[in-house]
Amino acid sequence: MRVGLFVTCLVDLLRPRIGFAALKLLEAAGCQVVVPATQTCCGQPGYNSGERAGAQRLALKLLEEFADCDHVVVPSGSCAGMIRVHYPELLQDFPAHREAVERLCAKTYELTDFLVRVAQLQAVPGRFSGTVTYHDACSGLRELRVKRQPRELLAKVQGLALAELPGAEQCCGFGGTFAVKFGEISTRIVDRKCQAIEATGADAVVLGDLGCMLNIEGRLRRRGNHRTRVLHVAEVLAGTDGEL
Template sequence: MPPSSAKRPPTVGLFVTCLVDTIRPGIGFAAAKLIEEAGCEVEVPRQTCCGQPAFNSGDRATTRALAEQTIAAFETLDYVVVPSGSCAGMIKAHYPELFVGEPDWMPRVERFCAKVFELVSFLVDVRGMTRVEAAYAGTVTYHDSCSGLRELGVEAQPRTLLRSVEGLDLKEMADPDVCCGFGGTFCVKYPDVSNAIVEKKAANIIASGADTLLAGDLGCLMNMAGKLQRMGRTVAVRHVAEVLAGQGGEAAIGEVRKAGA
């Protein structure tokens, strides 16, 4: 037989993120499914934290060590895709700051960062997806996480794909681009301020009339889910990847099921 002329599919390294790995692994599986549906091969190299908590706390030495480890683990792949605007923004926007003035490192870091993308941005902006084959019976509202929106320009992309989900009704909340109050270590350092911010966000979510809240960052989702629960509200909270991948039947984020349920 003549040699195949078919072009190999791009290889994508899935950077799972700490929260997804430890709290909600299903988001990682949903992300892998979507990447494969976009015509790519998924690899999951050995990995650890992106370094954002250390970076936000001023620990540049630890951040630098984690950055070097991440680059070494993923740089041979065609793309690096992250189901989190926060972690993707840390890598793409802030890794170069750690290597300024180092000619042996900067070209390598810049090449690496150029192929790092938030998940839904990758699907729409890189792979050209405009729809998904998924269904979700419900009304949803979408929260624009700060890092994804402001550092990576993720705003229209999730809405484009959500509008293709069969049965889904998208209702915008007031001020979807306003912070939820999580901010990584911010909510630990300034809990009273964080709570005041998420109170306003929860009020906007409720006022939208949606039965489901979606976003692209698990940290934000956990923060908003916790507040809604403490208010006695039954709004389901899910990562956008779960709905786009047709995995909306799983327990919502923050939902505690009774034993045997």
């Protein structure tokens, strides 16, 4: 099974260890993993900001880069959702590519969804000594129905205990450009999320989108909380959460 790993621009630029963790998990599942060196962004920031032409160029580029893969796996519900849900509308101006777009959408998965439903991964290499709580990032939850998959995989991590997060399905306040355009509202939303995380007493909050991770981690630290770790689910499952 030839799997294309779409790393995402945020992971590539800010937290590349998430990409390496995803690679480790896919290889553990027996996949032949390819990582196109020319990949950049899925186009979501431009799409959300009304820069349609720029988003289309990036989408067409991605379409070509992953054309020969059996599946495309993304360690981000947001970017996977952009491809699966929004590419058909974004690229409707290019009818010659319609079938290729449909194939790409059908074979694109968020990481934990792919590991559970397609690869059917039975064991994970990670170990974690302590308690974690899980935040359901909006795009993965609402666009891709990613809910049980990360929890099912976390249950396979030796030593890990899961404390469910009150309001786990409520937004963290990031929302891409929303956090920039509506900073005060975003701060109030993430403050509520931080309070809920702290109330669980968990050693770490785990989630599947780096944008939300950065938003939550930044607010926790500004609130004076330097104890609670903020980890991507791939890092915990792969056992790379202690690596730089």
